[in-house]
Amino acid sequence: MIQEILILIVNFLIVDPLQAEMNKRLADARAPQAIIADVRSCADAALPHLADRAAGEPGWVAMTALDVWLGRVAPEDVLASVSPQCDGPVRAAKGYLQGRAA
Numbered sequence: 001m002i003q004e005i006l007i008l009i010v011n012f013l014i015v016d017p018l019q020a021e022m023n024k025r026l027a028d029a030r031a032p033q034a035i036i037a038d039v040r041s042c043a044d045a046a047l048p049h050l051a052d053r054a055a056g057e058p059g060w061v062a063m064t065a066l067d068v069w070l071g072r073v074a075p076e077d078v079l080a081s082v083s084p085q086c087d088g089p090v091r092a093a094k095g096y097l098q099g100r101a102a
Contacts, residue, residue: 007051013065014050018075019043021068022093031096038089039076046083053082 019040026036054061067073076097080090 003051003055006054007047010050010054010061011047013061014068014078015043015047017065017068018079021075022079025097026093029096029099031093035089035092035096039079039086039093042083042086042089043079046079046086049083 022039022043023036026039064073064078068075068078076090076093079086
């Protein structure tokens with residue numbers, strides 16, 4: 001029960017805003033839909049890792065959400081740091097976000 005509540009909170013505070021920001025930036029950069037879908041899938045798969053981290057470090061959720069919202073941390077960097085399997089999709093996305101195809 002507590003894990004489910006944490007997942008909902010993490011999803012609302014971190015994953016949803018992260019996905020929205022990434023989708024907007026990738027669409028603006030005209031990244032292929034496959035890249036956008038890979039990042040979205042990776043973010044969904046990272047949700048349990050994020051919830052575990054939030055359970056161990058509750059303040060991390062608030063600080064990370066604030067850092068992303070203020071633009072101090074790129075959403076893709078949060079995703080890659082929490083979920084190492086997202087490294088490939090995030091690197092591919094960064095190629096488009098930085099103005100060069102991966």
